[in-house]
Amino acid sequence: xxxAVSTALxxxxxxxxxxxxxxxxxxxxGLVALALWLTVALALPxxxxxxxxxxxxxxxxxGLANFVTYFSTPTLFxxxxxxxxxxxxxxxxxxxxxxxxxxxxxxxxxRGKSVFAGLALIPILAxxxxxxxxxxxxxxxxxxxxxxxxxxxxxxxxxxTIGEAIYCFPHALMILVTxxxxxxxxxxxxxxxxxxxxxxxFFTVTLPGVKYGIMSTALVVFTLVITDFGIPxxxxxxxNVLATDVYKQVIGxxxxxxxxxxxxxxxxxxVLAFVAERLVQRRQTxxxxxxxxxxxxxxxxxxxxxxxxxxxxxxxxVVSLLGVAAWASLxxxxxxxxxxxxxxxxxxxxDAQGWSSYVNSLRMAAWTAVxxxxxxxxxxxxxxxxxxxxxxxxxxxxxxxxxxAVPGLVLGLGYIFFFNDPKNPLGFLYGTLAILVINTVAHxxxxxxxxxxxxxxxxxxxxxxxxxxLKAPFYRTLWKxxxxxxxPTILSISVYMFVNAMTTVSAAIFLYVPHTKLASIAIVNxxxxxxxxxxxxxxxxxxxxxxxxxxxxxxxxxVLETRTQAWRNR
Amino acid sequence: MSVPTTSRxxxxxxxDTAAPYxxxxxxxxxxxTFNALxxxxxxxxSGEFVCLLGPSGCGKTTLLxxxxxxxxxxxxxxxxxxxxxxxxxxxxxxxxIVFQSYALFPNLTVFDNVAYGLHSRKMxxxxxxxxxxxxxxxxxxxxxxxxxxxxxxxxxxxxxxxxRALAPSPSVLLLDEPLSALDARLRxxxxxxxxDLQQRLGVTTILVTHDQEEALTMADRIVVMNxxxxxxxxxxxxxxxGPATPFVADFVGEMNIxxxxxxxxxxxxxxxxxxxxxxxxxxxxxxxxxxxxxxxDVDVRSGGAAxxxxxxxxxxxxxxxxxxxxxxxxxxxxxxxxxRADVAIHLHREFGLAPGKTITVSLPADRIxxxxxx
Numbered sequence: 010x011x012x013a014v015s016t017a018l019x020x021x022x023x024x025x026x027x028x029x030x031x032x033x034x035x036x037x038x039g040l041v042a043l044a045l046w047l048t049v050a051l052a053l054p055x056x057x058x059x060x061x062x063x064x065x066x067x068x069x070x071x072g073l074a075n076f077v078t079y080f081s082t083p084t085l086f087x088x089x090x091x092x093x094x095x096x097x098x099x100x101x102x103x104x105x106x107x108x109x110x111x112x113x114x115x116x117x118x119x120r121g122k123s124v125f126a127g128l129a130l131i132p133i134l135a136x137x138x139x140x141x142x143x144x145x146x147x148x149x150x151x152x153x154x155x156x157x158x159x160x161x162x163x164x165x166x167x168x169x170t171i172g173e174a175i176y177c178f179p180h181a182l183m184i185l186v187t188x189x190x191x192x193x194x195x196x197x198x199x200x201x202x203x204x205x206x207x208x209x210x211f212f213t214v215t216l217p218g219v220k221y222g223i224m225s226t227a228l229v230v231f232t233l234v235i236t237d238f239g240i241p242x243x244x245x246x247x248x249n250v251l252a253t254d255v256y257k258q259v260i261g262x263x264x265x266x267x268x269x270x271x272x273x274x275x276x277x278x279x280v281l282a283f284v285a286e287r288l289v290q291r292r293q294t295x296x297x298x299x300x301x302x303x304x305x306x307x308x309x310x311x312x313x314x315x316x317x318x319x320x321x322x323x324x325x326x327v328v329s330l331l332g333v334a335a336w337a338s339l340x341x342x343x344x345x346x347x348x349x350x351x352x353x354x355x356x357x358x359x360d361a362q363g364w365s366s367y368v369n370s371l372r373m374a375a376w377t378a379v380x381x382x383x384x385x386x387x388x389x390x391x392x393x394x395x396x397x398x399x400x401x402x403x404x405x406x407x408x409x410x411x412x413x414a415v416p417g418l419v420l421g422l423g424y425i426f427f428f429n430d431p432k433n434p435l436g437f438l439y440g441t442l443a444i445l446v447i448n449t450v451a452h453x454x455x456x457x458x459x460x461x462x463x464x465x466x467x468x469x470x471x472x473x474x475x476x477x478x479l480k481a482p483f484y485r486t487l488w489k490x491x492x493x494x495x496x497p498t499i500l501s502i503s504v505y506m507f508v509n510a511m512t513t514v515s516a517a518i519f520l521y522v523p524h525t526k527l528a529s530i531a532i533v534n535x536x537x538x539x540x541x542x543x544x545x546x547x548x549x550x551x552x553x554x555x556x557x558x559x560x561x562x563x564x565x566x567x568v569l570e571t572r573t574q575a576w577r578n579r
Numbered sequence: 580m581s582v583p584t585t586s587r588x589x590x591x592x593x594x595d596t597a598a599p600y601x602x603x604x605x606x607x608x609x610x611x612t613f614n615a616l617x618x619x620x621x622x623x624x625s626g627e628f629v630c631l632l633g634p635s636g637c638g639k640t641t642l643l644x645x646x647x648x649x650x651x652x653x654x655x656x657x658x659x660x661x662x663x664x665x666x667x668x669x670x671x672x673x674x675x676i677v678f679q680s681y682a683l684f685p686n687l688t689v690f691d692n693v694a695y696g697l698h699s700r701k702m703x704x705x706x707x708x709x710x711x712x713x714x715x716x717x718x719x720x721x722x723x724x725x726x727x728x729x730x731x732x733x734x735x736x737x738x739x740x741x742x743r744a745l746a747p748s749p750s751v752l753l754l755d756e757p758l759s760a761l762d763a764r765l766r767x768x769x770x771x772x773x774x775d776l777q778q779r780l781g782v783t784t785i786l787v788t789h790d791q792e793e794a795l796t797m798a799d800r801i802v803v804m805n806x807x808x809x810x811x812x813x814x815x816x817x818x819x820x821g822p823a824t825p826f827v828a829d830f831v832g833e834m835n836i837x838x839x840x841x842x843x844x845x846x847x848x849x850x851x852x853x854x855x856x857x858x859x860x861x862x863x864x865x866x867x868x869x870x871x872x873x874x875x876d877v878d879v880r881s882g883g884a885a886x887x888x889x890x891x892x893x894x895x896x897x898x899x900x901x902x903x904x905x906x907x908x909x910x911x912x913x914x915x916x917x918x919r920a921d922v923a924i925h926l927h928r929e930f931g932l933a934p935g936k937t938i939t940v941s942l943p944a945d946r947i948x949x950x951x952x953x
Binding site: 025026027028029030032033469471472474475476477478479480481482485486489490493494576 | 647648649651652655656665666667668669670671672674675676678680681682684685686687695696698699700727728729743744746747749
């Protein structure tokens, strides 16, 4: 009987080394491949950007000289303040408005909730460019209702702010709806039992409960506005912001060093907001308890109708902006001949690439959806469900979170520096559709990765141990159990990838060549050339495609649930 | 508290002569500077049912995961049937595993779950069908083959997990708190079912549990663990009757623990009372000690035959616990903590016990254990 409680340290004998089963070697190989992929698609381009910001036009190291030039050139530095001020104003507008909308959707007895929820999410299907084009048709020089501006010009900070507010609205709404959905009815029952007035309940229960959600929303909106390229490009006029400055420095003046510096200026606030957002998120999850009782809102006629009116007031302009753009794309000659025609859809009349840029977009989005989903899911699986290689694991974990902090423009810029370098053996990728796919997958990696990880975490953590004990290699269990169980999530990720690939402008603007031009880039080009109606028409094509894909996804999910997910039902 | 009183027939192996089947040899496990396991060693014999018992955080699950191959020990060896398996990955160790969560594959039917490990063995379809059918009959669920796990009750899922682990005829069955997720009544029933199944198949089994009742009713031998070390190894009766350490005394079953001072080898003073006790090894007169005895060993038949260790007490409270009363007794002697005593219903009636009443109880000397205090 061993009864002695020994407190001595164990003798210094080496731990037995465990031999690896064949499938474990495969898993580790996969992990290394994933780390390599993230290094090439993300870390090295960013490093290239960073080092470029310390180089002169000719490529010699000049230390902080570029930054000194930047800060001492008022015409450059002013756009930094422009970006920040527009972002702050937009956040201040979007936050309360979206909160009220989300509150109505989650905590009121208002009618038509699902309709309002659906309407609010429509802008997500469009590139931000289309919002701006819609604004121009309404308030521009030949706008329908430009009188409403009382002589102010839509081109500049006003237009950017309105456009960004509408563009950010669905993103903000999703976060706030999630935050407000998490309500513990027991708290409300207690507050009521203690005789608290509705006002007091709102300030002592509701608001503190979603405090972190609100902070998170503010940071996300701020980042979206700072990093958006489409709206300031179309409606910014002579009001310069960081995003358009990067483009001008690189494409216009071929000043890569200064482009890199502006890119860094764009990266810093985005990274700061990202870090702050992660800290806030960590607190938010700690609020949840398993015992919470879901809150069911009661009908209160007066409040409900007030909220209904408010939601209508918000939803109508959000949707009509895109509606106007769609309508304008069907008009023969705005505003003189308002008869309907499809002539604006004959893209070859307006742009050398014609319809081929739309086809490119479809191909790019399809490849992104397929390859991106495969990489993301395999990566999340390897991280979550296999063992060994702690250092590689930590690196992959870090890299997987990085894209969320990196604006698309900055990533695209890094890609030019990295892949366009004559010494880079991967240079052959430059100017191909493949580089656009790689870039898009990397850019949208984080959200997809988090979605996949969440789904995988819901699976029993012992599946892998059980299958090892049953002598089944991990890939058999992955194929037989994990993938089928996660199929709905896998489909969502692929749709997310597809829709974002269709609408993205920012990174692609630096990476396309004429024969790989995307539909969203064609919008920018045609708008630049004054072919606003054709640009709107191309935007409408993107919206229709994204909406179509989402619709197919919805139907597919429904079929899937009845056919292959029978095991979910008791 | 149920104590196994009937001796087990079954296939309990002859421990003295047989060679050990699974050897856990001087296992250490360090996480950073924390020693999760310190020099843990024991042998398990073929066909034996061994329970690893201890509070949460005692290292029992870590030890089981090391035996499975899911964790790697810092030092030490795991030997199966004379072969060192310390360096083998889990898939090469030939253990059947059942987890607390069952970890049944939710999208596969009961049949496919049970057959999962058989495909790895390259068995023919007909053989697989035969084997799965046999196993489902064995666990008493012959008609459940086409059901999905979500359609089964917790107890049925538990049995399917057991069948899946047993299907490839593993050398050793490892059960990690397999009954913790079930309600009390079902747990009692499944204890017997699992024990019965294990004896019929004669499969060597290790069960990890924090539930001492589970360990006492199911195991051939219990390994009691605390803070990374083994406190005691023994049959349920040995562990219950003769706890080797104060920890075991306290953790397994109910125990009164009083502070005392050893007078001589057979006598201990508690407060102002002196009690006769079993001789305590390695203790000298004058040592401060802990005096331990179980509530059910306190004899309330005051006028009974007992002449030693008589103790006048006042009944402070009587808690009705169904089949017996648990009495809280305040000894008349000064400086002694309250004592708990279990009183059978008929004795309670016979002696008309009630709170406030003063009675004399006796403590059988051979049921008092004395441990060094410290």
